[in-house]
Amino acid sequence: MTHSTTRRTVLATGAAALAAGCGGENSTAPGGQQLTRTGDVPEGGGTIFKEQKVVITQPTKGDFKAFSAICTHMGCTVNQVADGTIDCPCHGSKYDIADGAVAHGPATKPLPPKTIKVEGNSIHLL
Template identity: 35%
Template sequence: MNTPPPADRSPIEVNDDSQTVRPSRRVVLTAAAGIAAAGAVTSCSSSPEAVRYRTQPPFPEELPHLDDLPKNGGLVVAGAIVLTRDQSDQVRAFSAVCTHQGCIVKQVTENEIICPCHDSRFDAITGHPTRGPATTSLKPIRIVITDGVITKGAPGFNGT
């Protein structure tokens, strides 16, 4: 049977000999649990510069010229799309929204698109995840390249 603590029992204990004040065990354990929970929430949150979207951000009005897109690399444009370019000048475009929790990917390095929130990585050619926690590919975006000018693709055209 559970009996409540005596009414005269305070969460703060005072030692009559030295007049020091000590929190009770319950207060210490409750505070520790709160600190641990706050730490868990903080560790699951993104870095300060990370941005999250539930839907695709608006398509940028201007895209870089093909000459500005590094071979075997890529660029994140206006936090909306990722343009990648392989050694043979094949250019692909993907949504910059990570499929794990909606953060915006930040960079393309060594043929991988990298999300800063939880370090998900995607293949720069296919958009498929290469390292989790993301398990779904980045959404391909239609593009057209004419004389080095990259533009949004027409409906029905698959630029990937």
Template identity: 45%
Template sequence: MNREETVTSRRSLLAGVGAVGAVTVLAACGSDDPAGSGSATGQNPDPTEEPADGGNEPGGGGEVIGKVSDVPVGGGAIFAASEMVVTQPTEGQFHGFRGVCTHQGCPIASVAGGTINCSCHGSKFALDSGEPRNGPATRPLAAREVTVKGDDIVLA
């Protein structure tokens, strides 16, 4: 093989690798799946499912998530340490959700304006059901059962 053939082969290889990389990046931006497999970050690959370890990570059953006083009526609160969002659409009615957007796995950023909000791509979810109210997310937030024990909100 002469030098010119070697250079051409290297150029072709590099151009092909660049094209594959560009296609991969573009494909990831248009999906409802979380970015990547989650293995490098320890995140659950499907943000709509419970952790595969049965809840042995933060947010496991029986854990006190926060105080009732932390969750305003008609709104909600984010409990990042437990990867949870707890809402109270009407007085005394509490709902728990996994605090990860179902579009691409971004953490939920706020509960405001009557919805649960992801700041990454603008998805908004209903306070009472976690159903998407504004895309790009098309799947609801994963429900997590919570109960009230005294002044505490507890993951059931």
């Protein structure tokens, strides 16, 4: 009887290990997480991805940049990209879409850059 119990235990353990190895998704895939398509980011503007806390901008045609979407002043999430700036609704800070530099305070530090990769028409967050 101990022989079949041992076999059952081994099979159950193996099945559990296999199931654990198959579960979940890999959020750090080699190509990164696809955020959007290049055509969806307006030239001279940008798009905010609240879930990923990142903003993708296209200051000039074909030149894509990425920054944290968290304001460096008080930690609010930026809410719009307009007139060449990334804007925070909490206290009015504005950041330049080309380099994340402070264009208007009260923030004193730029938005930290994020790493992206453009592959064909896709923009991936790395």
